[in-house]
Amino acid sequence: MPGCNSDFFSQEEVDRMQFGCIGDEVLIHKTCIIVDTRKIFLGNRVRIDANCLLSVGSSLLIGNNVHLAAQTIVSGHADITIEEYAGCSFGVKILSSSDDFSGNYMTNPTVRSEYTNVHSSAVRVSRHAIIGAGSVVLPGVTIGEGGAIGSQSLVNSDTEAWSIYAGVPVKRLRARSRELLDREHLYKSTLSKN
Template structure:
């Protein structure tokens, strides 16, 4: 399924405009996403923590590229699996929102903690049609997005970087640096001894 739907088709001919209730995505893609949401609800959302391999298998059926050791908790909300890549021993904790209209990559040993929000979508506020714009998110190996943090469109979190709890990132986070606040600012360096190879 990934080859046909990993880059969602925007429905530019929709009338009325999306701001007035018109469709942003093509009808066929909306149907496929509905099927995905139903499958996750029926077969994964209720499963206990040790069913992580099963949830990874289901995500891969919908086009995700997830290593067999990656962990996705049952309460995670993933907009579209075809735009998700997760490396070895990477994880998304309980309640993570993964709004991946564009690609989200979570590298080896990276952690996205509970109730964090990874958001690849925004809107052109200067266009009356208010069109959806999307840019990918990349989270480097050994990085940590702490609880309830927000990662915006186009953000790159460098290897080993940390975004502190409830931090808000809209720009690049440098490797092996700890960030906190809204907007996130560097507060100190992180030891490279924390790396797992």
């Protein structure tokens, strides 16, 4: 896999981490923090760059050919799915849990749960979706297939497939080209020849 160097764990080291499932050609940077690997399922050709945090209370499924750029955080108590060919740019946060900010409840994990009102809901980043640098995806959101999220955006509701969104909160800007699907077929044909 391109970009392989001594800053990443070897395949043998990754295999020993006891992930729920682990594919081939997985690159995980040695500075990543990964909590409860048995709840994390990684496909083939996954790359997780420097200083990422993966910490889920339920399960995290990462499909084939997924890239998590440096300082990406994927965390929460509900399931998180990142489907094949999706990508997260530098500093993206995908959260499946959030405290109640209304002031009606206490917040943070040092307080017993009967005094808080944590909302947890599954998050899905669909295939071929891309999330721009510094964006935040909140609990319960599905980013539609082929969706593109502009940098520094707040995704607090589902997005349509093959659409470009940006803003705080995100708004749909326009359609996104599907031409990359032709390239996907060509790419897959090269994999079958190897």
